[in-house]
Structure formats: C-alpha cells, structure tokens
Amino acid sequence: MSREAILQAIRRGLRRGPLPADMRAMLAHRLSTHPRHLVPERARGERAELVSRFIAQARKEYATVTRVPELAAVPAAIADYLLAHNLPARFAMAPHPELFALPWAERPMLKPEARRAEPGDAAALTLAFAGIAETGTLMLPSGAERPTTLNLLPEHALVLLKASAILGGFEDAWDRLRARHRDPLTDGFMPRNVMLVTGPSRSADVEQTLELGAHGPRHLHIILVDDDSPSEA
C-alpha cells in the first residue's frame, strides 16, 4: 500500500514513528486557529486608502476600472462599455440575486442572460466577492450564483465590485469567506473553486515579451460601486 509506504518513508527520514497524540492535538489547534503571519504594510490602511490602492494596482495590471456612485448606475455603465467596444447587447450574467436586482428595465436594450459562459460569448458579467487592495486582485468563489466559466471564456470579463467589499490583504478576503460562506458538501467554507484574478489573461512565452489575451479574457473591466462612502475623483 503506497500510502503507508510513503508515510513510513517520511517517518524514517524524520527518525520517529507516528506523532504522539499531544503533538497531533497541537498541530490540529494550529490548523483550526490558522494564525496569520507578517501582513505587509501595503495590505493595511483606511478604507478610502485601500480603495484607491486597489484601483491603482488593478490598472497597473492592465485591468480597466469605472467608478459609479450607486448600484442603480451599473446598467448604464455596462451599456457604455459594450457600446464603446462595439459589443453585442446580449451577454452572459452570473445568476446572482444582487445582479438580478439591478434596474435593468432602465436600459431595455441590454439583454443579460443568467447562465454559465459558453465558448462564443463576447462579454460576461459577474459579481466579485471581495477586492484585495494590496495587489488589485478580485476574489471570485464558484457556486450556483457565480459560475467559474464566466471568469474564463469571454473576451471581455466585466466584474461588479462594491467598494464595501474591498479589503486590505489576502488574509482579510479569506476571513470574509470563512465568515460568510457555507459549503453544502463539506460543511466547511471552501466552495469547489476560488479564483483570485489580477488583471486580464496574458503570456510572455513568445520572446519574453508581454502580450495580453492568452487563453482567458483579453479585457478585464471592473465596475466599482461606491456603496459605502461618498464618491471621490
């Protein structure tokens, strides 16, 4: 049995047998308390500071960011984007209650289709679970309300991010997931898939020169809603 063979070989190298119960209890405690390590300065700060750092980092990584004052302004921002890029009004949308709740009726030309992404999709809209300021990263957990393919298949990935969901560092985003998400299968907090996305897809495999749009989206457009603070510049 290879499982035993591997475990035995490891213990032989460590010159010990299986760990005693008190040691195992100590390690289990470490797992359940999952202590943080040094969190860099750039992952900390006041909300307004974090929001502007998020925007600066995301733009540095070639994402585009539009800032709107309220959720009601989102359909207009999407219409503008689609028009500016000459894209069809029909697009895939994550079947998320917060996206359903947007005032789509005010833009009757738009045709959001609540579904997963399909190969021909030019654009898709999803909702970020969190934004991570230290690197301009979006956290996108999978689920019935957030299909993973929306993050991957379209040429243009549009992501709605609420300013109230912008956090400092990766650890803060995991804490938010631990607190707010229940996985039906494991009774833990991890969904099947969590993507941390920083900018649009790219490759530097040809002559060490960066080109955008490798296999994933060529464009990552973030619509940032100032839902918790008065809008600034």
Next chain:
Amino acid sequence: MDVRSTEFPRRADAALKDAGLQKALGNFRRGFPGRRAAALAALPEFDRLRDAARDIKNHTLAHLDYYLEVFARNVERAGGRVHWCSTAVEARAAVLAICRRAGARTVTKGKSMISEELAINDHLEAHGITPVETDLGEYIIQLRREAPSHIIAPAFHLNREDWEESFRRAHADLPAERIFAERRDILAEARARLRERFLAADVGITGANFLIAETGSSVIVTNEGNGDLTQTLPRIHIVLASIEKVVPTLEDCCLFLRLLARSATGQDMSVYTTFSTGVRRAGDLDGPEEYHVVLVDNGRSALIGTEFQDMLRCIRCAACMNHCPVYGAVGGHAYGSVYPGPMGAVLTPGLAGLAQAAHLPNASTFCGRCEEVCPVRIPLPAMMRHWREREFERRLSPPVVRRALGLWAWFARRPAAYRTASRLAVWLLARLARGRGRFAAFPLAGGWTAGRDLPAPEGVTFMAEYLRRRREGR
C-alpha cells in the same frame, strides 16, 4: 527520472555556439532580474517574509506525514480521491487508469513540472490517448518534440521565427498565405486552436503550486488562464502533485503567494491563482464531476533527514536560474534534466542518482547569487558542495581530476612543502612571463587561454608578502 546530464559538457559547448539560443539568452538575461528587483522594491517586508516562509516549510516538512493525512482526508470530504504513488511508474499507471475508465481520447494539460518529471505525455501517447499541452510555451515545445528549457518559461530558447515555422507546420489546415506580423498573431492562432482542444477534452490534468491541508485544496498559479480552462471544462480533473507541495493553512499559503510571483516573473501577483476543492457542487453550472489528486513521492521522502532536505522547500519560482551566470550562458537544455539551473543541480542528483548527474553540481561558479535570491533561503551552493564531496568519495569524478586533487591535498596537509612549492612556482612563472605579466598560451590550460590570457604571478607568494608586512608592523 530520465536524465541526460552525463552529456552536460558536450551540450554546454554546443549551446555556447548556438546563435539562436544566445540571442534568446540575451532577452532572458535582460528581463527577469530587473523585473524581480522592481517588484521587491515595492515590498519592504520581503526579507522578513522569506524568513517566515523558510520556517513554515521547515515546520511542514518536520510534520509532513501528519499534514499529508489531513490533506487527503479533506480532499475526500469534498468528494475527491487521493492516489498515493511512491514511484513514477505508479503515478503514470494511476493517471492512465483514470483516463481509461473515463474512455478519454484527448487530455488537456496545464503546465506542470512533475508531469515532465514523470513523462506522463509519453505514457499516455503510448496507450492511445492524446495529451495536449495548453500553456503557450509548453504547447510549442510539444509541437517541436523538445524538452522545456526553463521551469517557468519553457520555450524562452525559441525566437519568433521558430514559433512561426512550427505553427505553419502544425496548423497546416490554415491558409498558407496568412502572416505573422506581430507576436500577438502567434498568440491569437494558439488561442483559437487550443480553445477547440479545451472544449473537446475528456480529462484535464494540472499540477499544483501548493496543496492546502486545512481545506484539501490544490492551488495553481498561472498567467494565461489555460490551467483554469483545463480544470474547469472537462468532466474529470486530475491534479499531479509531489508530497512536499503541502502547506498547512490558507494563511501559510498567503505568505508564499507574496513571494512566488515576485521572485519568478517580477509580478506582484500572477493573473490567476486558483484554489480547487473537490467536485462540482449541487446546483453548480460548471466544474468537473470527478477530482483526483495523484500524490507523488518519486524519491523525495528519501531526501528527508539528509543534508538535502532543505531542497524540499523549493517553490519552483526559477529565481535561482534567472540569476545564474552558468544558466545564463548555456540555457536549460544543456543540463539534460527537466530541472535545470542551481535548483536542478541539487535536485536532479537527489532524484535520479548522483552517477547520472554528477556534472551538474560542478556547473557552478559558486558566486552565491542563487542562494541570495531564493525566496525560501535554500543554501544551494552548500548543497552543491555536498554533492561534490559525495562525488569524490564515490570515485565518480574523472581520474585526472582525482589525481590533481590528490596532489593538491598532499601539499595542503604539509604547510612547509606547500610554501616551498608555491614559492618555486611563483618565481618560475614570473620568470617565464618575462615581465609581460600574462600568458597568451599555457600547457594544460588551453581551455582558459583560448578565451583570455592567464595572469602571471608578480614575484612573491601571499604568505611571503603577509609575513613581510607583519615584520614591518603594518
């Protein structure tokens, strides 16, 4: 592990004379170190993070049996299966068995070094299953039937003409008159071609940068998005991972994520860092129905408890080779191993046996840059020295080298004889150089003098000069 490292001297010689490769190496040397330095400048805590990362890896290795068991339990809780494999043979068989049971015809693959180490592609092909590499760099070298020359930039040795030539040959169904005016045309053609492959595949195979014990997750870090398409679209996802990839918690993983991309490509964060945990959940609209982790030892457990244990901290960022003067001169293929550069010079003898790879720990100037840039502080030069000692002990080095070392050792143990001999040699060489201060040619040193002059001693030995200064009280 199939290695051709005994050919290192011949391959290195050929590499130095290969104009295309030398052009690519020029791009390479200009790129990576500068980008890494810029990323580090924006993270003042980098060195303290490295210390913490080293400590976490040491902690994990000291309790590896425990964390692997926790990891496996959590994979199973999320509906996945763990296949424990001691050897490459077992791992190849496990992958093939999963593919066969699924009736798979094509398998898409994300970039994975362990897959290269295990030669999974050859094994699948030999059994009638078509593996398709989807990382752009891996795709082109698969078309060209080459080995990767770098662990994160597998095709950096190719120039644009090589890409174009390979694409025209492999995609013969496309119009011959199409033009590749820019790099993006190459990218666009690969994207279109591989999209079809992603959608047709029955099984997707990825590697893992990390395994998280706490949650039973596998983590991949990519820029292209190919790894995500590979693991999302087919019905079955197979993760190939070696046992030392496990870290205890997500917080531990955060630490490594802050080091990995900065050390590798000089990005603050790679584009896609994805945590996969088990099978598609009830209600999910996409994702694989089966999730398998093929957990591979293949010689790693034998390094635990030896002077090479620290090598198991490696997170495969490639900073060591990106900063290595030897790698920068000859590229990756010369090493004859899937793991080139300083980390390969230590790991290859550990996995394939020293007799197969004794040249590699010698392919070093001992400048120490590799250790200086390593994000988990692996003492690479010290470990190369350990291999050299073992090489000498096991009489693997060539007779000329052994005799020369023996002669030197005889003198080194006899200080009086050593000083007399060196005084004589210095006097003689200074006379022979006749005031020119250098030799354009020298017996037995043709390799050196072909490229540059050999400096001649200037009269007295170090010890003579040292004693004189002490006498004069300086």
